[in-house]
Amino acid sequence: MNKIKFISAILILLIVAAVIIKTSKEPVNEEIYLEPSVSVYLSQKDTKDNLKIEQYITGTVAAEMPASFATEALKAQAVCARTYAFKKLLDHTKYPLGADFSDDISCCQAFITQDEFEERHPLSPALYKKIEKAVNDTRGQIMLYNGQPLDALYSSCCGGQTDSSLYAWGKDVPYLRTVKCPYCKSAKPYKSMQYIPSEQICRQLNVAKPLSIKIIKRSISGRTTALEVNGKVMSAAAFRSAFNLPSTWWEFKITPQKVIVYSRGYGHGLGLCQYGANGMAQSGYNYQQILKHYYGDFSLYKLPY
Ligand SMILES: [Zn+2]
Numbered sequence: 001m002n003k004i005k006f007i008s009a010i011l012i013l014l015i016v017a018a019v020i021i022k023t024s025k026e027p028v029n030e031e032i033y034l035e036p037s038v039s040v041y042l043s044q045k046d047t048k049d050n051l052k053i054e055q056y057i058t059g060t061v062a063a064e065m066p067a068s069f070a071t072e073a074l075k076a077q078a079v080c081a082r083t084y085a086f087k088k089l090l091d092h093t094k095y096p097l098g099a100d101f102s103d104d105i106s107c108c109q110a111f112i113t114q115d116e117f118e119e120r121h122p123l124s125p126a127l128y129k130k131i132e133k134a135v136n137d138t139r140g141q142i143m144l145y146n147g148q149p150l151d152a153l154y155s156s157c158c159g160g161q162t163d164s165s166l167y168a169w170g171k172d173v174p175y176l177r178t179v180k181c182p183y184c185k186s187a188k189p190y191k192s193m194q195y196i197p198s199e200q201i202c203r204q205l206n207v208a209k210p211l212s213i214k215i216i217k218r219s220i221s222g223r224t225t226a227l228e229v230n231g232k233v234m235s236a237a238a239f240r241s242a243f244n245l246p247s248t249w250w251e252f253k254i255t256p257q258k259v260i261v262y263s264r265g266y267g268h269g270l271g272l273c274q275y276g277a278n279g280m281a282q283s284g285y286n287y288q289q290i291l292k293h294y295y296g297d298f299s300l301y302k303l304p305y
Pocket of ligand 1: 157158159160161181182273275276
């Protein structure tokens with residue numbers, strides 16, 4: 001899709017209203033674009049909520065990033081969430097009950113309503129307002145690459161370096177390349193340790209003791225892509241999910257009773273690092289500089305509503 005086609009497609013999503021502004025002299029005809037109304041599927045209640053897109057983005061930022069994070073990090077998150085959402089709208093992705101989005105993070109972005117958010121933060125009534133302001137300060141802004149909205153992936157903490165789509169998916173996406181991130185170093189998930197009983201690994205993977213675990217392939221950032229457990233090759237994604245590990249960036253230490261996993265980061269590590277964004281904001285970077293750091297070259301486009 002080229003830029004002209006993208007802009008036409010996006011304008012179709014926005015309802016055009018003709019308004020006549022009466023002045024003391026001549027009447028002026030003016031076209032304005034209205035903010036799109038969207039629907040989100042609420043998986044716990046099996047219902048659908050109808051709301052304006054900026055309200056949806058607010059609920060997404062509220063669910064995806066701690067509201068205590070610095071304002072410029074919340075703004076960067078709002079632009080990511082909006083870009084991701086418009087990509088889905090343009091792709092005509094549909095969710096249960098015909099909704100445009102879902103709050104299920106296995107297929108879409110997380111989302112919570114203002115009531116749910118306020119129930120979770122009963123002592124901080126100003127926090128939702130802080131998120132609303134960050135969303136409103138970036139109203140309508142999305143990231144484009146080659147005239148298309150970015151696949152604006154983000155994850156909690158990259159552990160020092162983001163991953164590259166070329167290694168993660170075998171596909172080189174120019175704005176999902178590895179970058180160093182010294183900004184998430186003080187985050188709790190930057191480095192962590194997990195213990196898995198050897199018995200559990202043997203039982204779940206159907207192998208016998210003694211255990212041998214070898215990392216056979218790593219991505220450019222150091223994340224594991226494939227490993228061998230007692231000679232059986234498996235993907236890092238499958239191993240991570242089987243043992244509920246925070247990421248795929250590992251070193252292992254094997255003892256007769258347990259396997260110690262030294263993990264770096266939390267999440268898939270592609271695109272924006274949320275803790276890193278907060279670290280950058282605390283160091284004085286604004287949201288545009290934060291987004292440039294993680295996604296490289298893109299243009300910021302303001303939707304006309
Ligand atoms: Zn990071």
